[in-house]
Amino acid sequence: MRGREVLPDTSSRTKRGISEILRPYGLRMTLGNRKKHPKGSVKIGIDLGATRIKMGLVDKRGRVSHRRQINTPVNAKKKNVIDSLVENIDGIISEAGIARKNVAGIGMGVPGPTDFKKGIVRYFPNIKGWENTPLKSILEKRLGLKVNIDNDVNAMTLGEYVFGAGRGAGNVVCLTLGTGVGGGLILNGGIYRGSTMAAGEIGHIPINESGPRCNCRGMACIESYIGNRYILNRIKKIFGRAITLEELTRLAKKGNKAAKRIWEDVGTKLGIALTGVVNLLNPDIVVVGGGVSNAGELILGPARLELKKRAMKDQAEHVKLVRARLGEDAGIIGASLLVN
Numbered sequence: 192m193r194g195r196e197v198l199p200d201t202s203s204r205t206k207r208g209i210s211e212i213l214r215p216y217g218l219r220m221t222l223g224n225r226k227k228h229p230k231g232s233v234k235i236g237i238d239l240g241a242t243r244i245k246m247g248l249v250d251k252r253g254r255v256s257h258r259r260q261i262n263t264p265v266n267a268k269k270k271n272v273i274d275s276l277v278e279n280i281d282g283i284i285s286e287a288g289i290a291r292k293n294v295a296g297i298g299m300g301v302p303g304p305t306d307f308k309k310g311i312v313r314y315f316p317n318i319k320g321w322e323n324t325p326l327k328s329i330l331e332k333r334l335g336l337k338v339n340i341d342n343d344v345n346a347m348t349l350g351e352y353v354f355g356a357g358r359g360a361g362n363v364v365c366l367t368l369g370t371g372v373g374g375g376l377i378l379n380g381g382i383y384r385g386s387t388m389a390a391g392e393i394g395h396i397p398i399n400e401s402g403p404r405c406n407c408r409g410m411a412c413i414e415s416y417i418g419n420r421y422i423l424n425r426i427k428k429i430f431g432r433a434i435t436l437e438e439l440t441r442l443a444k445k446g447n448k449a450a451k452r453i454w455e456d457v458g459t460k461l462g463i464a465l466t467g468v469v470n471l472l473n474p475d476i477v478v479v480g481g482g483v484s485n486a487g488e489l490i491l492g493p494a495r496l497e498l499k500k501r502a503m504k505d506q507a508e509h510v511k512l513v514r515a516r517l518g519e520d521a522g523i524i525g526a527s528l529l530v531n
């Protein structure tokens with residue numbers, strides 16, 4: 192029947208929908224395929240951070256168990272980090288009492304630019320010594336399991352898309368607000384990586400002609416205005432002392448005007464940067480995660496207002512701006528989706 196030859200509905204969470212998500216990765220869908228993966232088959236998701244490594248078993252519904260958290264040693268040698276990864280992965284498998292053959296594979300989000308296809312870490316901005324590390328093949332050899340690696344924001348974006356706030360949407364922009372401002376893109380139902388797998392750097396969209404120099408070699412990047420460090424500096428200037436972001440949020444919620452104004456300014460600047468993103472990509476939803484996003488509506492409210500004022504009508508009316516939903520487990524769940 193001709194009428195059936197339509198594009199697959201990537202917005203639904205059907206088996207077909209998920210396989211569309213995974214296709215850009217060159218991966219096949221096996222979720223729910225009981226013949227290939229017997230009941231109880233699981234994956235291991237790992238979130239390798241510059242300060243912490245989090246990992247756990249993830250089932251096909253995105254539920255996490257057997258969590259482990261390890262501090263990434265300061266100035267850790269690459270070899271030690273890899274040894275620790277192997278040891279803890281083996282630990283999780285034996286602790287869970289599952290047969291190795293029932294582990295579908297290991298997905299890992301890493302803190303820096305990564306060649307997903309080749310499984311090579313390009314470099315980590317905050318950990319020395321990882322330049323051009325073929326991490327996928329190193330781990331596969333040592334573990335005898337399938338391993339896929341990608342940068343942590345792409346992993347989180349996948350997690351929010353499949354199991355979190357982006358569920359049911361076809362075009363999703365994901366942001367992480369922290370020390371840096373990261374971004375990930377799901378376009379037409381798949382991760383958009385760009386020509387050299389470097390797309391999604393929303394944090395380095397300039398919002399002024401001139402302004403602070405950025406590590407990326409740019410100037411006046413949005414990250415320099417709404418990143419963690421900027422907010423903390425601003426707090427010091429205004430309050431005359433150091434206050435944590437949690438405290439700032441508490442103060443703002445209690446009605447402290449100066450605290451409210453700081454968050455409002457962050458939200459407004461975020462809204463300005465997002466206006467460009469929303470006009471360009473016309474997404475269904477923008478999902479905001481990361482530590483700074485705990486300020487919630489204090490930031491999202493002003494950002495929405497700015498979008499409403501500035502973005503083009505069609506795009507502005509359609510787009511939703513929401514907080515990420517997977518919380519602490521986002522990195523683990525997202526990373527597990529890199530495997531199948």
Ligand SMILES: [Zn+2]
Nearest residue numbers: 395405407412
């Ligand atoms: Zn920059």
